[in-house]
Amino acid sequence: AQSVTQLGSHVSVSEGALVLLRCNYSSSVPPYLFWYVQYPNQGLQLLLKYTSAATLVKGINGFEAEFKKSETSFHLTKPSAHMSDAAEYFCAVSKAGQGAQKLVFGQGTRLTINP
Amino acid sequence: GAVVSQHPSWVICKSGTSVKIECRSLDFQATTMFWYRQFPKQSLMLMATSNEGSKATYEQGVEKDKFLINHASLTLSTLTVTSAHPEDSSFYICSARDTKGLSTEAFFGQGTRLTVV
Numbered sequence: 331a332q333s334v335t336q337l338g339s340h341v342s343v344s345e346g347a348l349v350l351l352r353c354n355y356s357s358s359v360p361p362y363l364f365w366y367v368q369y370p371n372q373g374l375q376l377l378l379k380y381t382s383a384a385t386l387v388k389g390i391n392g393f394e395a396e397f398k399k400s401e402t403s404f405h406l407t408k409p410s411a412h413m414s415d416a417a418e419y420f421c422a423v424s425k426a427g428q429g430a431q432k433l434v435f436g437q438g439t440r441l442t443i444n445p
Numbered sequence: 446g447a448v449v450s451q452h453p454s455w456v457i458c459k460s461g462t463s464v465k466i467e468c469r470s471l472d473f474q475a476t477t478m479f480w481y482r483q484f485p486k487q488s489l490m491l492m493a494t495s496n497e498g499s500k501a502t503y504e505q506g507v508e509k510d511k512f513l514i515n516h517a518s519l520t521l522s523t524l525t526v527t528s529a530h531p532e533d534s535s536f537y538i539c540s541a542r543d544t545k546g547l548s549t550e551a552f553f554g555q556g557t558r559l560t561v562v
Contacts, residue, residue, distance in 0.1 A: 364550075366553075371454075371455075371536075371556065371558060372555055372556060373449075373451070373538050373553035373554050373555040373556045374489075374538070374540075374553040375553070376550055376552075379550060420488060420489070432479065432491055432494065433479070433489075433491070433540070433551060434491075435488045435489045435490075436488060437487070437488045438486075438487070438488045440486075
């Protein structure tokens with residue numbers, strides 16, 4: 331079985347500060363890992379994904395994440411927060427490979443940006 | 446990226462009535478779509494996997510007779526909440542994967558907020 335744990339249901343940073351959202355996964359098989367962002371009353375938008383290529387993955391809006399197998403982590407970072415980054419962020423895992431795998435989501439982290 | 450359109454974006458219905466939510470992949474074919482439910486301030490919980498031309502696969506604890514799923518074509522899946530009750534009020538989100546090639550990304554609809562009164 332696969333699972334995802336996001337440490338911190340709520341993270342608050344100042345505008346311009348570093349953003350760090352934590353995600354740890356559990357998987358008995360090689361995983362694919364994803365970070366999604368959700369704005370109020372909207373669906374999910376993919377920020378970035380790890381699919382067993384480069385361990386440092388760059389995504390949209392200046393976000394990046396690093397896959398660390400030894401730590402079973404896939405933390406999301408952004409060097410400088412912007413007000414528009416305020417949203418809910420979800421880490422998700424699926425089995426690697428082709429096919430219609432199900433996504434298992436973490437609990438979500440609400441990011442607040444202080445002016 | 447590919448577009449998944451979900452309709453309606455919000456709906457209010459009376460207890461005991463049924464509501465149909467549509468999920469369409471606009472520019473790609475999806476043999477498999479997924480339906481999620483999201484309670485306020487919570488994560489997404491997979492309800493079922495919708496397979497084109499066959500029966501949906503429901504997750505444990507999800508009533509298949511209450512949440513009817515039909516995936517009649519490669520671009521459309523529908524979720525019908527039958528005999529809705531206030532506890533069914535939630536945010537429902539669908540996702541679809543482009544089943545051609547080696548796509549690893551699931552694209553999400555914008556969600557449907559269902560309120561049962």
